[in-house]
Amino acid sequence: MNVRIRNAETGGTVDMELEGENTVQEIIQGASAFWNKDDGAYVIRKGKRLLRGQQSVAQSGIADSDELELIPDPEGGA
Amino acid sequence: MTGTIRPGFIDEDRYDRSRRIAWLDVERVRRTKCLVVGVGALGNEVVKDLVLSGIQDITIVDMDQVVRSNLNRCVFFREGDAERSLAKVDVVAQRAMELAPDVRINSIEGKVEDIATEELVRFDVIFGCLDNIAARLHLNAQAGHVKVPYIDGGTDGFRGKVQVVLPPATPCLQCAMNQSHQRILERRFSCTGAEVVVHERKIAAEITTSSIIAAIQVREALKVISGRSEACIRHVEYYDGYQVRSECYELELDPDCPNHG
Numbered sequence: 085m086n087v088r089i090r091n092a093e094t095g096g097t098v099d100m101e102l103e104g105e106n107t108v109q110e111i112i113q114g115a116s117a118f119w120n121k122d123d124g125a126y127v128i129r130k131g132k133r134l135l136r137g138q139q140s141v142a143q144s145g146i147a148d149s150d151e152l153e154l155i156p157d158p159e160g161g162a
Numbered sequence: 163m164t165g166t167i168r169p170g171f172i173d174e175d176r177y178d179r180s181r182r183i184a185w186l187d188v189e190r191v192r193r194t195k196c197l198v199v200g201v202g203a204l205g206n207e208v209v210k211d212l213v214l215s216g217i218q219d220i221t222i223v224d225m226d227q228v229v230r231s232n233l234n235r236c237v238f239f240r241e242g243d244a245e246r247s248l249a250k251v252d253v254v255a256q257r258a259m260e261l262a263p264d265v266r267i268n269s270i271e272g273k274v275e276d277i278a279t280e281e282l283v284r285f286d287v288i289f290g291c292l293d294n295i296a297a298r299l300h301l302n303a304q305a306g307h308v309k310v311p312y313i314d315g316g317t318d319g320f321r322g323k324v325q326v327v328l329p330p331a332t333p334c335l336q337c338a339m340n341q342s343h344q345r346i347l348e349r350r351f352s353c354t355g356a357e358v359v360v361h362e363r364k365i366a367a368e369i370t371t372s373s374i375i376a377a378i379q380v381r382e383a384l385k386v387i388s389g390r391s392e393a394c395i396r397h398v399e400y401y402d403g404y405q406v407r408s409e410c411y412e413l414e415l416d417p418d419c420p421n422h423g
Contacts, residue, residue, distance in 0.1 A: 092402070109341040116342070123349070123363060124318065125295065125342040134398060134411045137340025138418070155400055157338075158318035159346065160365030161372075162202030162226070162293035 085141075085148035089115045089128075092155045104142035108135040115154045125157040176262075177216055187388040188216060194387050195219040197285040199274050199301055201254045202226070203235040203367050204291035204315045207376030209254055210237055213261045215384060220258070221268040221285070223277060224250045235369040274301050282308045287383045290314035291376070293365065295339075295346050302327065302335040306421040311386050315375045319366035320403035322375035326382050326395045333397050333413040334421050371403050 085104075089111065090097050098118050100111065112126050128135045130152050135144045146152070172178055177188050194217050198208050201224040212220055228236075228243040228250055238257040239250075251269035258267055270276070274297050282288065288305045290312060292298050298314060305312035305327065312327040314335060327334045350362070378399060385393050397413045415422055 112340060112342055123346065125340075125346055127338065127340065129411050132409075132411055134338060134413050136337070136414060136416055137342075138416070156318060156321055157343070158316040158321050158323050158365075159295055160293050160317045160367055161200060161204040161291050161315055161375075162365075162367070 085146075087111075087146060087149070088151045090151060090153045091115070091119055092153050094119075097151075102141050102146070104140060106141045107137065108139050108141070108144055109137035111141075111152065112137065112154065119154075121156075125159060127155050127157050129153050129155060180216065185388055185390055185393075186384060190389075191216045191384065191387050192218055194286045195221075195284060196287050196289065196383070197221045197223070197277075197282065198289045198291060199223045199277075199297070200291035200293065201250045202232065202291065202293065203369070203372035204317065204376045204379070205250075205289075206236040206238050206254060207373045208289050208291055208315070208379055209258050209267075210261065211377055211380035212383075213258050213265050215380060216262075218262075218265050220265065221270065222251050222254055223270045223272060223274060224254075225271060225273050226250050228253055235367055235372045273297075277304070279304050279307055282310055285310055287386060288312045289379055289383070291379075294350065294362075295343050296350055298335055299339075299347075303421050305329065306334055311383075311391075313379045313382050313386075315379045317365075317367060317371050317375050319368065320371050322371050322401045322403075323398055324375055324378045324382065324395060324401075325398045326386075327397075328386070328391055328394070330422065333415045334419065336419045336421050337416040338398065338413055371401070374401060374403065 088097050180188050201222050227247040228239045230244040232239050238254050243253045249271045251271050255267040255269040288310050290301050306329040309329045314325045316323050382394050395410050399410045401408045
C-alpha cells in the first residue's frame with residue numbers, strides 16, 4: 085500500500101510504500117531520514133489518533149492512500 | 163437575601179473574578195497541594211499561574227542555578243540572580259511568595275530522582291516542567307504508581323505539547339514512546355546505566371510558547387482539582403505557534419507499558 089506522509093513543520097509531503105508488517109517506528113525513521121530531521125523525538129498521527137511506535141501498519145489500521153503526519157515531540161522546558 | 167455591604171466590597175476579595183467561573187471550585191483550589199518538578203521556563207510560568215490561581219501549598223524541585231541565558235523566558239529571574247548563581251528553587255520560592263503572601267512554597271534543590279515515591283502521595287497534582295525524556299519518564303512512573311494526576315509540558319522553539327495523565331485510566335508518557343525517544347535516552351545513558359551527558363543539544367526556547375504551554379498545564383490542573391476531569395485534554399495537545407495550530411490527539415494504552423501492569 086502507499087501512504088502520504090506530511091511534514092508538520094514544513095507542510096511538505098512524501099509518499100511511502102508500506103507492507104502490513106512494517107511498524108509505525110519504521111515510518112518515523114524513514115520519514116525523518118528523508119527530511120534530514122535532527123536528533124529529536126517524533127510521533128506519527130492518523131487523523132485525531134497518535135499511533136504507537138511498536139504497532140505494525142496492519143495493527144494500527146493504516147490503509148492504502150491514508151495521509152499521516154510526522155510531528156516533532158518537544159522535549160525542552162527548562 | 164439580606165446582609166450588609168459597602169461600596170467597593172466586590173474588589174476586596176482577591177478571588178472574586180475567579181469565583182465568577184461557575185465550574186471553578188476556588189475553595190478546593192486553595193486547599194490543593196501541588197508538586198512542580200523543574201522551575202526553568204515552564205516551571206516559572208506554572209508556579210506564577212498556580213499562585214495567582216489561589217494554590218497555597220506548592221513544592222518545587224530543581225537542581226540548577228540561574229544563568230544569564232535563562233533570562234529571555236523566566237519571569238522570576240533577574241540579572242543579579244544569574245551573577246550570584248543563585249539556586250533556581252530559592253529564587254522562585256522568594257519571588258512567588260511576593261505574589262501572594264499566604265502561599266507556602268517548599269523548595270527542594272535536587273533531582274527528581276531524589277524524591278521518594280511515598281512522598282508523592284501527599285500531592286493532588288504533579289507538574290512535569292522538565293527538559294529531558296529520562297526525568298519525565300521517571301516522574302511519570304512515580305506519579306502513576308501513587309495514582310496522582312500528572313500534567314507534563316514540553317517545548318521546542320515555537321512548538322509545545324501538554325499531556326494529561328490521570329492514573330490509572332489514561333495512557334501515560336511511556337505509552338507514547340517510540341524508538342526516536344529511545345535513541346535520545348540511549349545517548350544520555352551509558353550501557354552501565356550511568357548518566358553520561360555528552361551530547362545534550364540545546365533546545366530552542368522563548369517566552370510566548372513557554373507561557374502558553376504552562377498556562378495549558380495549569381488550566382488542565384484547575385479542571386482536575388474542580389472535579390471536571392471529563393473536560394481535560396484527551397490525551398495530548400500539540401501546539402505550533404508559528405503555524406497557529408493547536409490540536410488534541412488521542413493515545414491508546416500500551417498493553418506492554420510497565421506503568422499499567
